[in-house]
Amino acid sequence: MYGGVMSTDDHQPHAALPQPAKPNPFNPQPAPQPVQVPLPAQAHAPMQQPAVPQSVIQPDTSALTSQAASPVLPQPIPQSVPQATPPDPRMAVSIRGLVKRFGGKTAVDGLSLDIPAGSFYGLVGPNGAGKTTTLNMLTGLLVPDGGTAMILGRDVWSDVNAAKHAIGVMPQPTQIFDRLTGMQLLLYAGMLRGMKRDVATQRARDLLSAFDLVQAANTMVADYSAGMTKKICLASAMIHSPRILVLDEPFESVDPVSSANLKDLLIEYASTGGTVIISSHVMALVERMCTHVAVISAGQVRAAGTIEQVAAGQDLEERFLQLVGGRHAAAHIAWLDGGSETVTPQPVPQTVQQPQPTVQQPQPTVPPQPAQQQPAPQQPQGPRS
Numbered sequence: 001m002y003g004g005v006m007s008t009d010d011h012q013p014h015a016a017l018p019q020p021a022k023p024n025p026f027n028p029q030p031a032p033q034p035v036q037v038p039l040p041a042q043a044h045a046p047m048q049q050p051a052v053p054q055s056v057i058q059p060d061t062s063a064l065t066s067q068a069a070s071p072v073l074p075q076p077i078p079q080s081v082p083q084a085t086p087p088d089p090r091m092a093v094s095i096r097g098l099v100k101r102f103g104g105k106t107a108v109d110g111l112s113l114d115i116p117a118g119s120f121y122g123l124v125g126p127n128g129a130g131k132t133t134t135l136n137m138l139t140g141l142l143v144p145d146g147g148t149a150m151i152l153g154r155d156v157w158s159d160v161n162a163a164k165h166a167i168g169v170m171p172q173p174t175q176i177f178d179r180l181t182g183m184q185l186l187l188y189a190g191m192l193r194g195m196k197r198d199v200a201t202q203r204a205r206d207l208l209s210a211f212d213l214v215q216a217a218n219t220m221v222a223d224y225s226a227g228m229t230k231k232i233c234l235a236s237a238m239i240h241s242p243r244i245l246v247l248d249e250p251f252e253s254v255d256p257v258s259s260a261n262l263k264d265l266l267i268e269y270a271s272t273g274g275t276v277i278i279s280s281h282v283m284a285l286v287e288r289m290c291t292h293v294a295v296i297s298a299g300q301v302r303a304a305g306t307i308e309q310v311a312a313g314q315d316l317e318e319r320f321l322q323l324v325g326g327r328h329a330a331a332h333i334a335w336l337d338g339g340s341e342t343v344t345p346q347p348v349p350q351t352v353q354q355p356q357p358t359v360q361q362p363q364p365t366v367p368p369q370p371a372q373q374q375p376a377p378q379q380p381q382g383p384r385s
């Protein structure tokens with residue numbers, strides 16, 4: 001997804017590039033196009049959950065600390081979400097009461113969050129917590145059912161082009177034109193953003209170099225490995241030097257060398273005032289790289305603030321487990337023993353022994369019997385020999 005650039009009027013660059021095999025891969029969502037259409041009234045309706053106040057970025061650490069004494073059992077959710085407050089336009093991102101339902105499933109359940117400009121913000125949460133859905137709504141890919149989101153003081157949906165101009169979103173590998181070469185893909189991404197070809201070319205070279213993809217610059221992305229594809233996706237999100245980078249699992253499949261380079265690049269980017277928002281399951285990475293973290297579970301923010309505030313003096317991963325209650329003491333599967341015990345042979349079920357009609361034909365080694373003395377074997381479903 002390349003934000004509002006999909007509606008750019010600069011079509012000339014497109015003609016110079018090979019035609020992609022897939023239709024509109026940068027915006028895989030089916031119609032309607034949320035970037036073009038104002039939200040229905042309820043999308044901007046009053047928040048459906050108490051919004052997070054400023055304390056969301058400076059949560060009540062005393063509450064967190066007071067729970068630190070019990071390292072095993074899940075702790076109560078910190079009470080860091082008091083009464084609704086309006087979105088904060090000073091924030092890079094300010095979300096209030098965001099809601100998304102898929103049928104009967106509420107994926108995002110009144111989520112509120114403030115992300116300060118210049119922060120390196122990690123979103124962590126169990127599988128299915130609602131991280132991707134939140135990011136998709138934040139970046140205009142998905143129409144929310146309720147709540148509001150602001151990017152640098154502009155409402156994502158009512159001022160979508162301005163908001164999206166400020167962000168760079170890493171597309172998923174399935175969303176890119178993989179019949180382009182890496183260089184072509186970056187050029188395409190840059191020129192979609194209205195960049196001149198020579199500027200885009202230079203930036204593409206810089207990015208290919210930074211991501212160790214120079215050798216693969218003229219290789220079709222379809223022939224890239226998973227990690228290389230991830231890197232080119234990331235590079236395409238960065239080429240227009242956005243003020244906010246939104247990266248869903250950016251380090252997944254990326255090798256340690258590229259990963260280190262990427263981390264340096266992102267840290268430097270954040271140090272110059274850029275805001276990086278990543279979702280990740282790698283707690284150590286979040287703890288090491290991010291300045292802030294939000295723990296999301298069941299579509300809500302369980303805790304948010306600086307790493308130190310959320311960790312509250314503990315290992316972040318342990319704290320995470322407490323907050324989401326994900327570790328169950330009885331995680332034991334009796335038969336999953338790695339072969340350490342003797343396996344007692346069990347009688348093979350009859351259904352397994354049952355000969356297959358086409359396989360269990362009378363064996364050719366059986367001595368031939370006179371047809372009139374030996375009836376054919378009892379194989380009613382098989383062809384007769």
Ligand SMILES: Nc1ncnc2c1ncn2[C@@H]1O[C@H](COP(=O)(O)OP(=O)(O)OP(=O)(O)O)[C@@H](O)[C@H]1O
Nearest residue numbers: 102105106107125126127128129130131132133134
């Ligand atoms: N398009 C969809 N249709 C139906 N349900 C969906 C859709 N997208 C997400 N969901 C559901 O919404 C919930 C949140 O999904 P989401 O992908 O946002 O979680 P996540 O936190 O990103 O998970 P993960 O860490 O596994 O990537 C899940 O229960 C998921 O099954």
